[in-house]
Amino acid sequence: MTVHTARFDAPFALARRRDGDVVHLALVAGDRIRDLSTAELGASDLNDFLATSDWARLAALVDDDGEWMPLADATLTAPVIPRQVLQTGANYREHVIQLVAAGLTQNGDRTPEEARAFAAQLMDDRAAHGEPYFFIGLPACVVGDDEPLVLPAYSDVHDWELELAVVIGREAFRVTREEAMDHVAGYTICNDITTRDLVFRADMKEIGTDWYRAKNAPGFLPTGPFLVPAGFVDGSRVRLRLELNGETMQDATTADLLFDIPALISGASQTMPLLPGDLLLTGSPAGNGQHWKRFLEDGDVMTGSIDGLGTQTVRCTAQPPG
Incomplete structure (x- = not known):
């Protein structure tokens, strides 16, 4: 327990x-x-x-x-029961640079230095002229840290992504940046587990990313343990820290977000109404396993802390044989 x-x-x-x-x-x-x-x-x-x-x-x-x-x-x-889970991709500048430099890209011809330079320019252009990148997760993956994270046997490259998650309050549909924060009920902690070798389709790279297979195994979204009211948290400047077996892997603040929380809420609400209790993940900072060349293993313990939201402890176990 x-x-x-x-x-x-x-x-x-x-x-x-x-x-x-x-x-x-x-x-x-x-x-x-x-x-x-x-x-x-x-x-x-x-x-x-x-x-x-x-x-x-x-x-x-x-x-x-x-x-x-x-x-x-x-x-x-888990302190929430979302009907929808929206996840934000590529929203921390250094995170994307690290992933591309580590080889998570459809272009394997670049040197690490060229990959870093390419990703840095890409992020700067997005921040100046782009818009948030969203994909959807399955609410069934939302679990508390009272459940172990079972690592599927079909891969050895399951990765962590600590994220600040916005919990929607009043329904938000096509809201502006200025209206967005009026629709936030509170915040919680999520760890968006990702199977890296399933992110891109091997059979047809032109299809692009396969977030369904890469992020939606049972229990792949440990959430909580607390839902803290929005009035007690300044989501624009909180610190995120993830430790793996006591060793720091991620340590950053939301000041490094390419698109801030009002921009994310407004952008996501343009397509579909965000409903009370829904989760909007804001992205994960640098320091994932893809960067460290170290992925989750049986017996690993992750502790993820975010200022004002407490600490989440996730224990990993290998999928039982058979």
């Missing part, structure tokens, strides 16, 4: 607590946690609450005498 401590700066956050086969929506404050009734929530379920994001209602419960329990005694699962 993953033991969680309240390593976030906010006065409170939401979580989902697993009790056997039942999952309860819960309020976390300091080192305490308590279940929430629908009457206390003022909504029929989590996504109904996020549509209004009436955080003042929950703030009033922080100092009450409800049935609190120690957070360390709770088993937490």
Whole structure:
């Protein structure tokens, strides 16, 4: 069982607590946690609450005498139940440069130096004249860190991608940059696991990227453990840090985003309405396994921390034989 401590700066956050086969929506404050009734929530379920994001209602419960329990005694699962998961590709400048230089490209004729220069110019041009690049993930892949990450046997190059995830509140459809932040309920942590050798189709490179196979195996989107209200987090300047077995692999801030959070929300909302509870991943910084030439293995432990959001611990296990 993953033991969680309240390593976030906010006065409170939401979580989902697993009790056997039942999952309860819960309020976390300091080192305490308590279940929430629908009457206390003022909504029929989590996504109904996020549509209004009436955080003042929950703030009033922080100092009450409800049935609190120690957070360390709770088993937490993913704090969200999204109907849609949108993922942002190539949104940290150095991340893309590293991946291209490491050989993750359809053009293998460039030297590492040429690849870095090519990717740097590409990112600078995108930031100046481009727009965000989105693809969709399966909500079924969203799990808590109470579940182990099972590494499929069909590949040896499963990689990590720590990301700040926006949790949508009020429905957003064709909103402007200026309106975008009014549709954010809060933030959480995601680790967007990627099988690198499946990113590009070997049978027809002209098709391009195959994000379905590369990113949507069971459990490939560990999420949480906390959903922190947007008013307590400045998503434009948080630090992300991922450690693999205690060794730092990713360490960056969202100041390096090519497209900021308002641009992402506005851009994604132009095609399809973003619904309450949906996840919008903002991209992953440099330091993936493709760069280090080290991929996930049986027994690995990843700890991903983001300022104000706590720490997520993911334990890897090999797919059982047979």
